[in-house]
Amino acid sequence: MKSIYNILSFFLFVFLVSCGGSDPGPSTPTINNPGKSVLIAPASGRTCEEGTNTTTTQSTVSFSWNSASDTDTYDLKITNLNTQEVTTQTGITTTMKDVTLTRGLPYSWTITSKNKGTTTTVSDTWKFYLAGNGVTNYAPFPASAVSPLPGVVVTPTNGNVTLSWETSDVEGSALTYTLYFDTIDGKQSPLDTNKNLTTKSKAVAVNANTVYYWRVITSDGNNISTSVVYTFKTN
The missing domain is CATH 2.60.40.10 (Immunoglobulins)
Known part of the structure; x- marks a missing residue:
């Protein structure tokens, strides 16, 4: 009888262990994305x-x-x-x-x-x-590229790519732009058609599989600001 009791106890122990499952441990807390500062x-x-x-x-x-x-x-x-x-x-x-x-x-x-x-x-x-010493008229903010974004590969439309940029003048002056655009360094003499622009975009003719460089000089009639040189490549 004692032997049977021991055998039954052993199987009951095995059953309880096998059904007990494993300890899942503490759950990982959720980390929300940080908010946007104003x-x-x-x-x-x-x-x-x-x-x-x-x-x-x-x-x-x-x-x-x-x-x-x-x-x-x-x-x-x-x-x-x-x-x-x-x-x-x-x-x-x-x-x-x-x-x-x-x-x-x-x-x-x-x-x-x-x-x-x-x-x-x-x-x-x-x-x-x-503020600087004795500044009475401030140059416009340097232009920043909107499209194409720096370093991207662009597919031309009918052989053209439209360059666009953003800038502003803190004094609200009317602005004009000179677009420098070439395949060398973005500093070669601009075409006459790229001077005294009054809009913040210009369609330019491009070739396939070519790296282009461009920058914009912004003028308020008194002061100028020069953007950095941006690049893109065509398909």
Whole structure:
């Protein structure tokens, strides 16, 4: 009888173990994507951001923005629009940051929201001029490419590609554009038909399987600004 009891106990133990399942352990918490920051200052299109002068050539600018949901830290990216030099401040845990910049130049800035997840969220881009000594008229913001985007491969339409760009003038002056377009460096003498344009786009004739370079000089009648050189390739 004792032997039968032991056998039954053994099979009952095996049954309970086999049906018990494994411990799933703690569940992984869901990480929401960080929210999009709303920029506050310097204001977009501001013509004369004073900052706090630290030297005859530099000023400290206070950047501020609204807090974003599900965000642990912020990255501040500032771009010198004349040289495309980028200044980045990372791991910011507040919603403001002071940065020292060169005076008399145009800048753009963005805020990137981050958390422990792999997704980041970038704010809108705002532009401003940091005041210089005795500046009474500011050059337009340098043009930025809208289409084609830099480095893309483009399929021409009837042998043409339409170039378009974006720019603005903080003083609201009427703007004209000169388009430089070539297969060398984007700095060769422009065609007469590409001078004194009044719209922010121009259709250009292209060949297949060719790399093209282009840039735009923007004028408000008193000052000019020059974009960086953009490239694209045709199919």
